[in-house]
Amino acid sequence: AQKVTQAQTExxxxxxxxxxxxxxxxxxxxxxxxxxxxxxxxxxxxFLIRRNSFDEQNEISGRYSWNFQKSTSSFxxxxxxxxxxxSAVYFCALSELGGYQKVxxxxxxxxxxIP
Amino acid sequence: EPEVTQxxxxxxxxxxxxxxLRCVPISNHLYFYWYRQILGQKVEFLVSFYNxxxxxxxxxxxxxxxxxxxxxxxxTLKIRSTKLEDSAMYFCASSGDRQETQYFGxxxxxxxx
Numbered sequence: 001a002q003k004v005t006q007a008q009t010e011x012x013x014x015x016x017x018x019x020x021x022x023x024x025x026x027x028x029x030x031x032x033x034x035x036x037x038x039x040x041x042x043x044x045x046x047f048l049i050r051r052n053s054f055d056e057q058n059e060i061s062g063r064y065s066w067n068f069q070k071s072t073s074s075f076x077x078x079x080x081x082x083x084x085x086x087s088a089v090y091f092c093a094l095s096e097l098g099g100y101q102k103v104x105x106x107x108x109x110x111x112x113x114i115p
Numbered sequence: 116e117p118e119v120t121q122x123x124x125x126x127x128x129x130x131x132x133x134x135x136l137r138c139v140p141i142s143n144h145l146y147f148y149w150y151r152q153i154l155g156q157k158v159e160f161l162v163s164f165y166n167x168x169x170x171x172x173x174x175x176x177x178x179x180x181x182x183x184x185x186x187x188x189x190x191t192l193k194i195r196s197t198k199l200e201d202s203a204m205y206f207c208a209s210s211g212d213r214q215e216t217q218y219f220g221x222x223x224x225x226x227x228x
Binding site for chain 1: 120145146148150153158159160163171173204206208210214216217218219220221222
């Protein structure tokens with residue numbers, strides 16, 4: 001069975017600080033996808049990134065960066081120079097490449113960026 | 116940019132009533148999904164649907180639930196006799212292929228009284 005653990009339930013940072021959201025996953029499959037989704041206060045789920053288990057290269061997109069470490073089964077997400085608009089719940093998620101791709105979500109980390 | 120849409124955005128119903136939640140997936144997508152999120156909890160998979168049949172479902176998706184693609188554009192989730200514990204946000208998602216990213220709709224917030 002697949003499982004995603006986000007140990008940080010809530011984080012508060014002051015604007016312009018960097019913040020890292022942790023994600024640890026479990027799966028029996030050797031091939032899988034990892035995701036991060038953002039859920040702002042309005043409630044929708046916004047796709048941020050998908051990472052294939054074969055590709056351990058870290059990725060940067062503007063102020064966002066992701067660190068995938070297969071050896072520790074972690075897929076951490078860093079926001080650099082945080083802004084108030086980054087305040088949201090962030091979900092890490094996993095799906096296996098086989099099957100019909102059901103996505104298993106973590107509990108989410110609520111990030112509050114204080115001006 | 117194409118997006119998944121869901122209606123209604125909010126629905127309030129009495130316990131025991133039937134509700135139908137509607138979704139319009141992205142037009143060239145073939146794989147459809149429903150998830151739910153009880154307030155303050157994680158998003159949970161309910162069901163996946165491909166080629167006009169259920170391909171996978173979770174233990175949450177019991178006989179009270181059904182899904183349908185009644186025409187070429189809509190994808191619906193029916194809850195036959197709602198319970199208080201069905202109160203949640205329901206998300207529809209679609210993907211072009213089973214190995215592609217699922218894109219989520221804005222959700223329908225269901226409140227059962």
